[in-house]
Amino acid sequence: MAIRERLSGNEAVSTAIRQINPDVMPAFPITPSTEIPQYVSSYVADGLIDTEFVAVESEHSAMSATIGASAAGARALTATSSAGLALMWEELHIASSDRVPVVLALVNRALSGPININADHSDGMGARDCGWIQLYSEDNQEAYDNMVMAFRIAEHPDVLLPVMVCQDGFITSHAVQNILLLEDEEVKKFVGEYTPENYLLNAENPMAVGPYAVTNYYMEARRSMAEGMVASRKVILDIAREYETLSGRGYSFFEEYHTKDADYVIVIMGSASGAAKDACDKLRAKGKKVGVLKIRVFRPFPAAELAAALKNAKAIAAMDRAESFSGNSGPMAAELKAALFDAKQCPEILSMVYGLGGRDITVEDMEMIYADLEAGNFECKELPYRYVNVRE
Amino acid sequence: MKGLTEIRWHGRGGQGAKTAALLLADVAFSTGAEVQGFPEYGPERMGAPITAYNRVSDKPIRVHSNIYAPDYVVVVDETLLEDIDVTAGLSEEGAVIINTAKDKEEIIPLLKGYQGRVCTIDARKVSMEALGMYFPNSPMLAAVIKVSGIMPEEKFLEEMQMSYEHKFASKPQVIEGNMKALKIALKEVKE
Amino acid sequence: MKTDISKQGLDVKWQDMTIGASIVHSGGSEQFNTGEWRVDRPIFLVDQCKQCLLCVPVCPDSSIPVVDGKRTDFDYDHCKGCGICAKVCPFGAIEMKKGVK
Numbered sequence: 001m002a003i004r005e006r007l008s009g010n011e012a013v014s015t016a017i018r019q020i021n022p023d024v025m026p027a028f029p030i031t032p033s034t035e036i037p038q039y040v041s042s043y044v045a046d047g048l049i050d051t052e053f054v055a056v057e058s059e060h061s062a063m064s065a066t067i068g069a070s071a072a073g074a075r076a077l078t079a080t081s082s083a084g085l086a087l088m089w090e091e092l093h094i095a096s097s098d099r100v101p102v103v104l105a106l107v108n109r110a111l112s113g114p115i116n117i118n119a120d121h122s123d124g125m126g127a128r129d130c131g132w133i134q135l136y137s138e139d140n141q142e143a144y145d146n147m148v149m150a151f152r153i154a155e156h157p158d159v160l161l162p163v164m165v166c167q168d169g170f171i172t173s174h175a176v177q178n179i180l181l182l183e184d185e186e187v188k189k190f191v192g193e194y195t196p197e198n199y200l201l202n203a204e205n206p207m208a209v210g211p212y213a214v215t216n217y218y219m220e221a222r223r224s225m226a227e228g229m230v231a232s233r234k235v236i237l238d239i240a241r242e243y244e245t246l247s248g249r250g251y252s253f254f255e256e257y258h259t260k261d262a263d264y265v266i267v268i269m270g271s272a273s274g275a276a277k278d279a280c281d282k283l284r285a286k287g288k289k290v291g292v293l294k295i296r297v298f299r300p301f302p303a304a305e306l307a308a309a310l311k312n313a314k315a316i317a318a319m320d321r322a323e324s325f326s327g328n329s330g331p332m333a334a335e336l337k338a339a340l341f342d343a344k345q346c347p348e349i350l351s352m353v354y355g356l357g358g359r360d361i362t363v364e365d366m367e368m369i370y371a372d373l374e375a376g377n378f379e380c381k382e383l384p385y386r387y388v389n390v391r392e
Numbered sequence: 393m394k395g396l397t398e399i400r401w402h403g404r405g406g407q408g409a410k411t412a413a414l415l416l417a418d419v420a421f422s423t424g425a426e427v428q429g430f431p432e433y434g435p436e437r438m439g440a441p442i443t444a445y446n447r448v449s450d451k452p453i454r455v456h457s458n459i460y461a462p463d464y465v466v467v468v469d470e471t472l473l474e475d476i477d478v479t480a481g482l483s484e485e486g487a488v489i490i491n492t493a494k495d496k497e498e499i500i501p502l503l504k505g506y507q508g509r510v511c512t513i514d515a516r517k518v519s520m521e522a523l524g525m526y527f528p529n530s531p532m533l534a535a536v537i538k539v540s541g542i543m544p545e546e547k548f549l550e551e552m553q554m555s556y557e558h559k560f561a562s563k564p565q566v567i568e569g570n571m572k573a574l575k576i577a578l579k580e581v582k583e
Numbered sequence: 584m585k586t587d588i589s590k591q592g593l594d595v596k597w598q599d600m601t602i603g604a605s606i607v608h609s610g611g612s613e614q615f616n617t618g619e620w621r622v623d624r625p626i627f628l629v630d631q632c633k634q635c636l637l638c639v640p641v642c643p644d645s646s647i648p649v650v651d652g653k654r655t656d657f658d659y660d661h662c663k664g665c666g667i668c669a670k671v672c673p674f675g676a677i678e679m680k681k682g683v684k
Contacts, residue, residue, distance in 0.1 A: 006421040032433075099603035118433065139456070157584060160602055171456045175430035176417045178452070197584045198607045206609040213604050216593055221604045223597035274454030358433075362457040 002247070003181040009172035012140040012179055013079070013105050013165070014039035016147035018049055019187035022103075023074035023194070026054035026065035028084065031117045032169040033107035036079035059084035063091035063104075070100035071209045073199030075151060077102060081169055082109035085123045089130070095162045096131025097225060098210050101154035102162045104132075105147065108270070108321075109169040110357040118358020119169040121270065124298075125322040125331045131225055133163045133232055134299040136269045138255075141179050142296070143167040145249055148182065151191055152239045158231040168271040168321075170358065182247060190246055229300045236297060253302035255294040256309055258284060262291030263314040264373040267306075267336060269295045270321060272354070272361050279366035290370050301335050307343030315348040315373040319388075321355045329353075329385045350378045351385035359389055397542055398459045399446040402478050403468035406438040408529030412468070413444035415533055415555065420448045422551045423543045428453045441472055448542050466536050467491060468515075468528050473499070479506035489535050489581070491515040491528050496582070511539050513581040522573035523566070530570050534577035545578055589614065613661075617644060621664035624683040627656050631676035638668035638677065 007015060014036050017025070027037035037053070044053045052069075056062045062078045069076035080088065085106060095102055108124050110116040124134060133153060137143040143165065150163040167173055182190070198207050213221055233253075240251040257277050259265055266276045273294040283290045293309060295302075310316060318337070320330020328334065329351035337349055350373065355361050365388060372378070380386050399416070403409025410431040417429030428447040434440065445459045463486040467478050470492040479488050487509035490499055496510045503510065515531035537548045552574055556567045586607035590599040601607065632654070639647045639654055646662035648655050669677040 006417060006427055097603060098605070139454075160584075168456075170430070170433050174433070175428060175456065176414050177428050178421065178426050198586065198605070205607060208606040208611075209603065211604055211606060217591075217595070217600070217604065220595060220597035220600045224600045224602070227597075271456045274456055278455050360457050362460070363455055 001183065003183065005179050005181050006176050007140055007179050008035075008174050008176050009137075009140040009143045009167045010035040010107065010174065011039065011176075012144040013147050013167070014043070015181060016144050016187070017051075017077065017105075018043045019182070019184050020075075020148070020151065020191050021049040021188070022051050022077050022151075024052045024054065024066070024069035024076040025078060026056045026062045026069070026076070027078045028056050028059045028062045028080070030059070030081050030084040032109060032173045033079045033081040033084070033105065035173070036105050036107070059087040060091060063088040063095065066102045066104075067091060067095050067098060067100050070095075070102045071098060071199065072201045073196055075155075075194040077104065079105035079107070081107045082111055082117075082123045085127055086111060089127070092127055092130040092132060092162075094210065097221070099160040099225070099228065100162065100209075101151065101160055103147070103150045103154060104162065104164045106164050106166045107169045107173045108166050116357040117169070119171045119271070119321070120356045120358070121166075121320070121322040122356075124164065124166045125320075125324065127164070128299055128331065131161060131229070132299060133159075133161055133229070133236070134297070135163065135165050136296055136298055137165065137167040137172065138271055138273045138294060139172050140167075140175070140177050141249070143172060144179060144181065145243065145247065145251065146296075148187055148190065149239050149243055149251075151194070153232060153235055155194060155196075156232075156235045156239075157197075159228050159235050161225070161228045161232060166270070171271040180247075180249075186246060190243070233300055233302070251296060253295070253297040253305050254309070255292075255296065257292040257294065259291035259293050259309055259313070261289055261312065263289040263312070264316075264370055265291045265293055265310060265313045266317045266319060266366065266369060267293045267295065267310075267332070268319045269298065269332065272319070272321065275361055275363045276366045278363045279370060282363070282367065283370055288370065288374070295332065298332070301339070303335070303339035303342060306336060307339050307345055310340065310347065311343075311345060313347050315350065315376070315378070317350045317352055317369050317373055319352045319354055319369075321353075323353050323356060327383070333385065348373075348376070348378055350380075352388050353385060354388035361388060365389065395451065396447060396449040396453075397464070397540060398462045399448075399464045399466065399536060399540070400459050400462040400482075401444040401446075401466045401468065402472050402476060403442055403444070404438075404472070405440045405442050407468050408527060409442055409466075409468045410444045412466075412529035412533045413446050415529075415552075416446050416536065417448075418555055419537070419548055419551045420446070420542055423547060425449065425542075426451060426453050430456075432458055441476055462486065464489065464536060464540050466532055468532050470494070470499070473502040477504055479503050479508075482506060482508065484508040487511050487539050489513065489532070489539050491532055493517065509539070509583060511535065511581055511583050513577060515577070518573055518576045518580055522576055523569040527573075530573040531577035531580075534574040535581040538578050538581050549574060616660050617663050618658075618660045621659075621662060621684055622682065623664040623666060624659075624680045625657055625662065625664065625666065625669055626678045626680055627654075628676045628678060631674050633674055633676075635673065637671050637673065641667050641671050643667070
């Protein structure tokens, strides 16, 4: 039976962690993810879980210890935000190349500077090419559901890659909202016991992790990693289907909200998707053919599936909550354009950057974006993409 | 109750406006509603103006933006009236609820022409009487429940009793005072 | 999980790479003939040897086998010819042949 609750996004993720009862959690506090290790360490202190909580001296150490624990044979995870993720950068690559199935609860926050503690996807987007699977969440419910599914994806023998479960800092992490939780036993059963085939602490069968590989081997090792990412596609969908039978909540690479017959589509990720959906409903009530496509899985990037879902769209607003400073568009828009090019589709695409450093975006903003798509107003000024709600 | 009720809180860092917004989400949740309670985070400094928000609805809430056209505004510190346009966007069908010892005739001129209901409560007096200390958030929470009518008063008091028992499990001596503050505030809020 | 290190030679295909390039099972270095690197060859002069065994622990490649408490001839599959053993031998029982593989 689903448990009706009201939790913030951080509480939701922490609850999932409590229900999973992982073996090891090394963590270092950073706003706005601090509450996650805080809640987990109180669960440990209260005897609710037997997780080994490791208070480390930096995020670099947090990820190192998480990797070490996982290589040793433990189910391990950590949590961070922004500069914390940046400090983990070296280890992010080590985690994925060592193929340790660790999980990271990322509470998305802007990177400096100017110094800012609020939400955007700069941190997660900066880590998009580190070999991690990335799941983005719209609200506390999705953050919870993604966390419950994360270890199953990471630990699958065809995948063995780390998973980042992302949610927007403060906007969802600190907002209390209704949520449906699974029973502790259901989560425990769904996630199961972690039984790695090989691990460092197996005295019967010693092993070495993270070796040096000369030029002759490096490309083969990276190609093998890429295969794990490719294989994760099927695994992500299989586990989502299994999760749907348990929870009643369905997930895929992305959510299609009235996109089937839509002429004008907003493609977006994270918490602002809700404002786009509300705008979509208002315009649908007036007979406008509009839709929202919310990307959940950014890595692996579901290029062919996105192109198929957008094949009838006349105009698309590709909205990034991150600046990539490519001078062309945000990172998601660039990948979306590449996906459509490969599929020989050529709709009008208005690339937009919005919500940096927590800048608010409203239903009315979304309605105006739809209006521009419909009116064929794709005009941009100095840049070939548009900044939403920037003063100029 | 209409489909969606939106509430904006104005307070100062350290006064408990955020906590009050989260408590409101808690009690409204207990009525079966869909709720949202969130603060707008800036630099976390004692005394700096802060804003917090509530949405209470009969349908799932998807929007996460701040609230620009609220049904109700709660002002936890009347000194904010000088610097902040607290009634900006406030529905004329709604109300502003202000913590002040003054009569509303003295307050109205500070509200930049707002034509809707203006409610006042002396949360300092209530808090001093009930708790012997100044914690404005409990009286203000009771006032907004009363004025907005988002839930029956009895149900509100019942839920708050349980909430305080949980929250103050380690210091039960403060539960009675807080409950008293709520009860006085429900009576004292003036239109 | 792919763990067969016998396939991890110079011509290994990516499909045969172990996961994370990890090396499972101990003693894998035995399969790697570092003796190919040798340019100077140690010669064990058995008549000079007093079996003090000082040479055994200093060998970086464990290439001096000990049987029943006595050292035997070099393991030339793995000896890199570094000459440390010859340096520590107090009895001149190890001779380094320069330029002899």
